[in-house]
Amino acid sequence: MSEGALSGLLVIAIEQAVAAPLCTVRLADAGARVIKIERAGGETARNYDNAVKGTSAYFAWLNRGKESAVLDLKDERDLNLLSVLLEKADVLIQNLVPGALARMGFTPEVIAARFPRLIAVSINGYGQDTACAPMRAYDMLVQAESGLCAVTGTPDAPSKIGVSAADIATGMNAHAAILEALIERERSGRGRQIEVAMFDGMADWMAVPLLHYEHAGRETGRFGLSHASIYPYRPFACADGTLIVATQTNAEWKKLCAQVLDRPELAEHADFATNPLRVSNRVALDRELEPAFRALDVADAVARLDKAGIAWGRYTEVRDLGSHPALRRVEVALADGALITLPRPAGRDAGFRPGPVPGLGTDTDNIRAEFLPG
Structure with a gap:
C-alpha cells in the first residue's frame, strides 16, 4: 500500500x-x-x-x-x-x-x-x-x-x-x-x-450553456470536434493530415491570420473581428480558413503555429494512446x-x-x- x-x-x-x-x-x-x-x-x-x-x-x-x-x-x-x-x-x-x-x-x-x-x-x-x-x-x-x-x-x-x-x-x-x-x-x-x-x-x-440560455437566449449547439463558443477552435485538414487548432484570444486570431495562413486581411474583416462574431459567422469563416490550411502540410502548419504561439493538437485513436x-x-x-x-x-x-x-x-x-x- x-x-x-x-x-x-x-x-x-x-x-x-x-x-x-x-x-x-x-x-x-x-x-x-x-x-x-x-x-x-x-x-x-x-x-x-x-x-x-x-x-x-x-x-x-x-x-x-x-x-x-x-x-x-x-x-x-x-x-x-x-x-x-x-x-x-x-x-x-x-x-x-x-x-x-x-x-x-x-x-x-x-x-x-x-x-x-x-x-x-x-x-x-x-x-x-x-x-x-x-x-x-x-x-x-x-x-x-x-x-x-x-x-x-x-x-x-x-x-x-x-x-x-x-x-x-x-x-x-x-x-x-x-x-x-x-x-x-x-x-x-x-x-x-x-x-x-x-x-x-x-x-x-453545464453552467456555461445554462447561463448562455438564461441570460442571452442562446442555445448551445452540437459541433462535433469544433468548440461551441470559441472560434476558430476545430480540426483543419492539411495537405497530408489533420490538426486541431485553438485560437482563444483576438491576439491569437490576428497571429493565425498573419503568421500561419498569410491572410492578415482576414483579421480585419468586420464579420470576424471578435470571438462572438466569429462564432456567429463560423460557416463563412470556414470558407476562408479551410483552403488556407489545405495549402499547408502538417509539418509546415505545426512549425508556423508554434512560432506564432498558437495551440494545436492531434486527433488520437485509442490504439495510439498507449504509445503517446x-x-x-x-x-x-x-x-x-x-x-x-x-x-x-x-x-x-x-x-x-x-x-x-x-x-x-x-x-x-x-x-x-x-x-x-x-
Missing part, C-alpha cells in the same frame, strides 16, 4: 461500479487504508468484463490498494462487524440505493450519535430533497437528464461522452468533499454527513500477482507505488480477526 498524506486514515467503502470506487482509489493512492465491503458474488464492476488478464478493466482501474471483505449486511453478525468498523473509521462512503443504509439501522441520526467523528458520504443519483430522489441513476441516464448530451455530438445526433463522465465527476466531487471535511474535523473534532449527487456534478459542468509520448504509466499487480500498467494518476510522481487489486474476499478473515477478536 502506498504511503502518503492520508496514511493512518481508515475508510470503509460499501461501493460498486465507478463513482464511489474512483473516490476511494484516490484515497488509497494517498495512503489511506480502504476496506471494500462486497457481497458474496462481488461488486458490480468485477463482472463487467474479463479483458485485463481475466479481471474486469473497470475493476482493475479503480480498486488498487484496497482490501476486500465479503459481508452479508442482512446478517446480524456482519452488521455488528460493520458497526465495529465504523467506530474505528474516519470515512464511510457508500453508493447503495437510497435508503439502504438507513434500513440497516444506520440512519443519519444514528450515525451522528454513535460515530460523531465519522465523515459519512452517500453518493446518489439525484438530491434526496428533490422530486427526482427515487429515480434510478446510471452514468448515461444522468448525462442525458442533465443536458450534457444535448451539447455533445454532431448537429444531426446527440451523443453521450465516451467515458463515464457522470460517474467520474461524482467520484472526484466526493473525494474533494472528504478532504474538506477532514480539514474541518481537525478544527471542530466532528465529522459530517455529506450527500454527493451525480446530477449536481453534471449540472455544474505524454503518457506516463504506473505498474499495478492484479490479485493473482500478474502485472499490468495503468495511466499514472495526475499529481503522482515517478515514485508512486500503488497496492495490488484485491481478490474477492481476500481480506475477510483477517478483518474479522482484527476487529472482532475472539
